[in-house]
Amino acid sequence: MKKWLLLVVLSLVMLTVAACSGGDGEESEGNTNSNSNANDNNGASDSGETVELSFQAYGSTGYQELIDEYQDAHPNVKITLSEGEMNDVLSNLFTSISAGSGAPDIALIEVSQIEKFKQAQDQFYNLNDYGAGDLSGNYLDWKWQQAQSVDGSFQLGFPTDIGPTTMFYRTDVMEAAGLPTDRAALAEEISTWDDFYEAAKTIKAETDKPITDAPQMVFNALRDQQPVQYFNEDDELVAEENVKEAYDYTTKMIQEGLIGQNALWTPEWGTAMAEGSYAAMPGAPGWMVNNVRSNAPDASGLWDVTQIPEGAGNWGGSFLTIPAESEHPQEAYDFISWLTAPEQQLRSFTIAGLFPSTPDVYENEEFLAATDEYFNGAPTAKIFAEAAKSVVPVYLGINYSIVDTEINTALTNVAVEGADPQEEWDAAIERIESQLERQ
Known part of the structure; x- marks a missing residue:
């Protein structure tokens, strides 16, 4: 009986030790999915490590x-x-x-x-x-x-x-073209996309400069105002119905010499921004301000911000x-x-x-009072907040980047190589559909 009691006591002691040892056994070894370890910080914050x-x-x-x-x-x-x-x-x-x-x-x-x-x-x-x-x-x-x-x-x-969209513009180019430089007056002068087209012709005639240098800026601005863009919520490709008109508007202006040919994010794009070789960046979101400052550090006070024609979209x-x-x-x-x-x-x-x-x-x-001296003292917070009020959520879809890349390739070919817009559109859609079939 004494031996039996001793065995029971020893067993209880062993169980107690195992319970206090804290999980170096099978559970710890098998827990290889890091998502199941979400609250484990390895004690680093507490230890000072x-x-x-x-x-x-x-x-x-x-x-x-x-x-x-x-x-x-x-x-x-x-x-x-x-x-x-x-x-x-x-x-x-x-x-x-x-x-x-x-x-x-x-x-x-x-x-x-x-x-x-x-x-x-x-x-x-x-x-x-x-x-x-x-x-x-x-x-x-x-x-x-x-x-x-x-x-x-x-x-x-x-x-x-x-990324509620607005329009950045160069006050010096607008002034040289005889267009308003005041934010409110310019927004009233260019309140529709028809107005934008007419302003582009004026700027070209008076300064020999395009209204903007990157075709993608104009296309994106129009695209982002659409409640449905490349895909519907069933992931069906609907670009023809929803953004072809934006593409046609942009390529028409390219062919008339009203839009330049620089691609976004290229050195040439940055140089043009610094030199003021165009008038405006339609569809520019808030996060673009740092790109302008970085590319054109000596142009402080020459850039300004106003509302985009026909209401804001969201880019990014x-x-x-x-x-x-x-x-x-x-x-x-x-x-x-x-x-x-x-x-x-x-x-x-x-x-x-x-x-x-x-x-x-x-x-x-503090937010509403914010102004930006680089952008000619513009009340940027108020302008972007006003733009944000008209933003409508858009379903983008898992293959959004495929479509966007191919359409921008088509725009670049029209701008740089003088390619036929409709042929480029058809080729882009063919490439898109081929890639979608492989997804």
């Missing part, structure tokens, strides 16, 4: 200033920002998550490609596992939902900016995500939830013109 986060972005976000501020407040977190051209960055990101190697801790994803990445949501952390749902009320409903699964259970990313906007490869998801989450909070979105607007997706900011007195 330095955590290094890689942050991959594109364009001119102006985020470095905010990163520096965050690091000052969190000395155990080091964030390295890398920026590149959008298509290259997102292509590399998709390749990395597909291979399971090479993805950053934090990745910025543009709205036109968010549907594609949602199809690979198992390669990202679900931000809802960290409590992101409790913060959803800070953001525009439609913007939040763009990065959400259909049933709402998976949140891929935190919204950053949106992004989301901050955490790829599943990250070994520090908690620290990454803490940072991106801070970076996209209303206070920091207000700062991002001031720093880089990223228009907030947090509507509470729109009533903020």
Whole structure:
């Protein structure tokens, strides 16, 4: 009997030790899906251990200033920002998550490609596992939902900016053409796309300059005003019905010498911006202001902002995500939830013109009082806020970038090579349909 009691006591002791050891057994070894480990930060924040986060972005976000501020407040977190051209960055990101190697801790994803990445949501952390749902009320409903699964259970990313469109213009070129330089007067003078066409002819006749140098700016401006663009919600290609008219309008102006031939983001595009070799950038969103400042640092006061003809659309906007490869998801989450909070979105607007997706900011007195001396002292916040009121959410579809790329190729061929617009359109649609069949 004594031996039996001793065995029972020893067994109980062993069970107690095992229970206190905390999971170095089968459950820990089998938990290889990082999404199921959403709240595990490895104790790095508590221990004071330095955590290094890689942050991959594109364009001119102006985020470095905010990163520096965050690091000052969190000395155990080091964030390295890398920026590149959008298509290259997102292509590399998709390749990395597909291979399971090479993805950053934090990745910025543009709205036109968010549907594609949602199809690979198992390669990202679900931000809802960290409590992101409790913060959803800070953001525009439609913007939040763009990065959400259909049933709402998976949140891929935190919204950053949106891109309500306006018209940037050169006051010196408008003045030389005899057109108004005052914002309100110019908006009244060019209130329709017919007016825009007539203004383009005047500018060409008086200054020998095109109204804009990039065909894509005009096409995008018209496209983004459409409630349906390349695909309907059944993912059926409907470009012919919805954007062909925008394409025809743009190519007509190209053929008449009223629009230049520079492609967006090229050195030539930047040089033309600096030299004032054209009059306006229709369809320019808030995030474009930093591109203008960067490309034309000596043109301060010569650029201004007004409303676009016939109402704003939305061009762009992004989301901050955490790829599943990250070994520090908690620290990454803490940072991106801070970076996209209303206070920091207000700062991002001031720093880089990223228009907030947090509507509470729109009533903020500091926000509404914001002016931009580079843009001739324009009340940019009020102008972009007014534009945002007419933005209608648009379903983009998983294959949006395929269509957009091919149509822009057609526009470039018309502008640079003098190709026939209809032949280029037909060829673009043929290429699009061929690619869609392979998806």
